[in-house]
Amino acid sequence: MNLFEMANLSQNRTGLDNIIIWVGADPKRHALRVKISNSANRWDPDDNFTITLPKLDVVENIDKQFISGKMLKNIKSWIKLNIKELMDYENALIDTDVFLDSLVKVY
DSSP states (O other): OOOOOEEEEOHHHHOOTTOOEEEEOOOSSSOSEEEEESSTTSOOTTSEEEEETTTOOEESOOOTTTSOHHHHHHHHHHHHHTHHHHHHHHTTSSOHHHHHHHOOOOO
8 A cells, every 4th residue: 555645735834715725645647736625724525626737727616606716816826836846745756844844825
């Protein structure tokens, strides 16, 4: 059994109000990506959408009643600020502690 590092990131790490972002090491069966919960302030494994890296394509369904156009723009801005760290983490080039310590918040 292979174990993969992962992190659920809240406003404390991202600066994004009410948003939880899932980041995990790439298990080689998916493209590099982050997942965003469609539920405020909690990770919901059954209700989320994906943003691919590095293209920032949105995959799956966004809850537009929760994720506004402005909020999506802010999420993508945070990803751009942290793209190197996100890709290094997902490619297992850095561990979770280094990853978390290197993140920059968006304001």
